[in-house]
Amino acid sequence: MENSLTEKTDARLDELRARQAQAQSGGGQARIDQQHAKGKLTARERIAALLDPDTFEELQPFVLQHCEDANAIHGDGAVTGFGQIDGRNVCVYAQDFTVYGGSVSLTHARKITQLQDLALRNGLPIVGLFDSGGARIQEGVTSLHGYGEIFCGNVIASGVVPQISVMMGPCAGGAAYSPALTDFIIMVDKTSTMYITGPDVIKSVNGGTIVDHESLGGARVHASISGVAHFIAEDEAYALGLVRRLLSYLPANNAESPPRLPPDDVMAPANLAYLNTLVPDDPNVPYDMRMVLDGVVDRGSFFEVHAGWARNALVGFARMAGQAVGIVAQQPLEKAGVIDIDASDKIARFVRFCDAFNLPLITFVDSPGFLPGAMQEHGGIIRHGAKIIYAYVAATVPKISVVTRKAYGGAYIVMSSKAIGADLHLAWPSAEIAVMGPEAAVNVLNRREIAADADPAGRRAALVQDYRKTHATPYYAAERGILDNVIEPAQTRATLIAALRVLREQLRPKPPKKHGIMPV
Numbered sequence: 001m002e003n004s005l006t007e008k009t010d011a012r013l014d015e016l017r018a019r020q021a022q023a024q025s026g027g028g029q030a031r032i033d034q035q036h037a038k039g040k041l042t043a044r045e046r047i048a049a050l051l052d053p054d055t056f057e058e059l060q061p062f063v064l065q066h067c068e069d070a071n072a073i074h075g076d077g078a079v080t081g082f083g084q085i086d087g088r089n090v091c092v093y094a095q096d097f098t099v100y101g102g103s104v105s106l107t108h109a110r111k112i113t114q115l116q117d118l119a120l121r122n123g124l125p126i127v128g129l130f131d132s133g134g135a136r137i138q139e140g141v142t143s144l145h146g147y148g149e150i151f152c153g154n155v156i157a158s159g160v161v162p163q164i165s166v167m168m169g170p171c172a173g174g175a176a177y178s179p180a181l182t183d184f185i186i187m188v189d190k191t192s193t194m195y196i197t198g199p200d201v202i203k204s205v206n207g208g209t210i211v212d213h214e215s216l217g218g219a220r221v222h223a224s225i226s227g228v229a230h231f232i233a234e235d236e237a238y239a240l241g242l243v244r245r246l247l248s249y250l251p252a253n254n255a256e257s258p259p260r261l262p263p264d265d266v267m268a269p270a271n272l273a274y275l276n277t278l279v280p281d282d283p284n285v286p287y288d289m290r291m292v293l294d295g296v297v298d299r300g301s302f303f304e305v306h307a308g309w310a311r312n313a314l315v316g317f318a319r320m321a322g323q324a325v326g327i328v329a330q331q332p333l334e335k336a337g338v339i340d341i342d343a344s345d346k347i348a349r350f351v352r353f354c355d356a357f358n359l360p361l362i363t364f365v366d367s368p369g370f371l372p373g374a375m376q377e378h379g380g381i382i383r384h385g386a387k388i389i390y391a392y393v394a395a396t397v398p399k400i401s402v403v404t405r406k407a408y409g410g411a412y413i414v415m416s417s418k419a420i421g422a423d424l425h426l427a428w429p430s431a432e433i434a435v436m437g438p439e440a441a442v443n444v445l446n447r448r449e450i451a452a453d454a455d456p457a458g459r460r461a462a463l464v465q466d467y468r469k470t471h472a473t474p475y476y477a478a479e480r481g482i483l484d485n486v487i488e489p490a491q492t493r494a495t496l497i498a499a500l501r502v503l504r505e506q507l508r509p510k511p512p513k514k515h516g517i518m519p520v
Ligand code: HXC
Pocket: 099, 100, 101, 102, 103, 132, 133, 134, 135, 136, 137, 138, 144, 147, 170, 171, 172, 173, 174, 175, 177, 198
């Protein structure tokens, strides 16, 4: 009697294990070998590499696209479930390229949307690992409908839970638009591509020269030209490491505070004194804004976002005495830190993200202003630059700004000035805060006087010097209460940490409205 029960139980377990093995084999060993030959891991291998060991719990591995189809593949090319990263819960899904090229059927889509629902109901970040030929062509409009449902889930989750997309293969059509709706895109160099229309379509529509997939939408293109990708990774392991690091700065959802490192892990910069002489006397000589950050944030904690795109702006996460913060700055090494269209988009987007997920914003300003010229005007610098103002004004997280050198005109106002809501607005003694730079101001104000002078060059130099002394200093603003303080650069870290202890989410009465119209 006992024997037959054991046999029966074993048989059931055998069936379960056989079914599990079949479901886990995806499109079969031959396709798995092809995937490996391309230097790519399989969907399940990727999830295992991303999560803490043995924490993955898969959902719906036995789902079939068409139950009546004898050749249908279990799971339908989407591996979904939850697990842990550094002991914190996350939802994760990965597209299995060995099953119909990772393409999205309605069944595949609904596995993803069910995971999005689970993440939303439980306040968990969503990580998507993409490797997909886009909408499942054989399925026609139902696959498009499935994509629509995924997009819908992305938008509803936006601002509630962090969403991170890792591009690990060709990602065409809908496979590019869902990531575009998420917060961060990481692309693996050489193996991943993102494009809406492939080279063949481009050729058939306008007869253009065939471009290869990589030069059309490879990782380097999107990380440096289009700005679609926030990070580029040399290989899959590095990309998954970036996900883990990124999540270490973020709360699981918008109702929580970002994780705070215990004081043991807090590392003050080794040296601060160099900050006092970092900014060159000559306003035309650049310096590296990253060196400012080195002397302010916890050692090694600056994690740059969008590092290869719009490099005249600098954004990223960091820690201050263990507390995660968002950093926004100009980079004087690139185009003198001027604000152009791409820099505007980069800054505004990052500010919106930090505000949604409760990360205080620290802004370092050194910008001669907005980039002049017909290219920028025709490209809509007015519309794009307005996004920075909109994002800072709407942000209710603590906002601190430090002017390190130039803050002229529009750049002064938009970069977290007191007028647009900074809680604390500081400057270094090297700050030059004015409507415009001395040379430009003198040209406007003193044109006739200079022309009439026996020594025009000498007269101009004297006027420039005079303007610099009276207007292009932090004290003109400090005397009028527009700056909260002028501080010694070496004291910046201490002042910011003290301020972060005090500042809380701003409680401001807001006019009732459904939502504003952000200039996009
Ligand atoms: C069904 C697909 C598929 C798809 C690939 N496969 N894409 N099956 N629907 N969309 C299948 C292939 O037929 C092949 O099956 C297997 O996956 C592997 O594909 P290969 O072409 O052999 O791989 P590779 O050479 O690496 O090329 C990958 C690729 C290419 C670049 C992704 O397959 C491709 O161009 N696919 C079509 C991309 C596309 O245009 N998708 C539709 C986008 S429109 P077999 O059995 O032969 O091995 C869209 C609508 C939404 O997504 C838009 C929203 C805005």
